[in-house]
Amino acid sequence: MHFLRSVRLDPSDLQVFEHAAEPGxxxxxGSFALLDIDPLTHDTKLREAFLHGFIGTDSFGHASVVTVAxxxxxxxxxxxxxxxxxLHHHCGDPDDNAARxxxxxxxxxxxxxxxxxxxxxxxxxxEPVDDGIEETYRTVSPPQVVDHSRVRLWAVAD
Numbered sequence: 001m002h003f004l005r006s007v008r009l010d011p012s013d014l015q016v017f018e019h020a021a022e023p024g025x026x027x028x029x030g031s032f033a034l035l036d037i038d039p040l041t042h043d044t045k046l047r048e049a050f051l052h053g054f055i056g057t058d059s060f061g062h063a064s065v066v067t068v069a070x071x072x073x074x075x076x077x078x079x080x081x082x083x084x085x086x087l088h089h090h091c092g093d094p095d096d097n098a099a100r101x102x103x104x105x106x107x108x109x110x111x112x113x114x115x116x117x118x119x120x121x122x123x124x125x126x127e128p129v130d131d132g133i134e135e136t137y138r139t140v141s142p143p144q145v146v147d148h149s150r151v152r153l154w155a156v157a158d
Contacts, residue, residue, distance in 0.1 A: 002114040003071035003079070004028065004122065006056045006063035013064055018045040021056025021063040026071065026079045028110045029124060030055030031133050032087065032102065051126050057082045068120040080107050113137060 006021040013020040021027060033055060042050070053062030057079050071079075083103035088096060113122065119142035127134045 001071055001073070001076065001111070002068050002116070002118065003076065004054065004066040004110055004114050005069045006054060007065050007067050007121070008063070009065055013062065016045065016048045016064065017053060017062040018049070019059065019061040021054070021059055021061040025056030025058045025061075025063070026075065027054040027056050027063055027066045028079075028083065028106050029113065029135065030060075030106070031126070031135065032106060033060075050128075052124060054124065060086055064123060066122050068114050068116045068118050068122070070118060076107065080104055083107065117142060 004027045006023055006025045006027045008014075008020070008023045030053070049062045052064050054064070054066050055061070056063055080100070080103045083106055084096065084099040087102050088099035116122070116139055121140040123138050125136045125138070127136075
């Protein structure tokens with residue numbers, strides 16, 4: 001089973017977001033935390049979290065890039081529990097059952113997004129629309145290695 005983990009390719013998340021997720025945290029899109037936010041009326045850091053931020057499920061900080069990784073059933077259950085507790089205590093879900101249901105829905109959606117080979121990088125773009133939030137996901141697939149003696153993972157362009 002695949003899920004999303006936050007990654008930090010450079011230190012920009014530390015400057016861009018009010019609270020950055022730690023590398024390696026399990027992550028979800030986390031739009032549930034952004035439903036009442038108008039990104040045009042908030043400061044730059046909150047606007048950036050709205051436009052591009054995944055949410056780490058340990059710190060509930062933001063990450064601009066996640067990667068697909070294998071997750072165990074036990075870790076998946078722990079992710080659901082952490083999100084449910086957060087929803088109940090910080091987002092106003094009225095009871096544990098409603099919070100757990102919402103957490104399971106978020107995790108189910110994340111499992112769909114993570115349906116790529118491990119190592120795939122994913123970024124997102126959010127936009128406010130009349131009836132909610134529209135999200136677009138972009139992926140960068142890991143290279144297919146044929147000659148193990150000559151591997152070029154990334155090229156840097158100006």
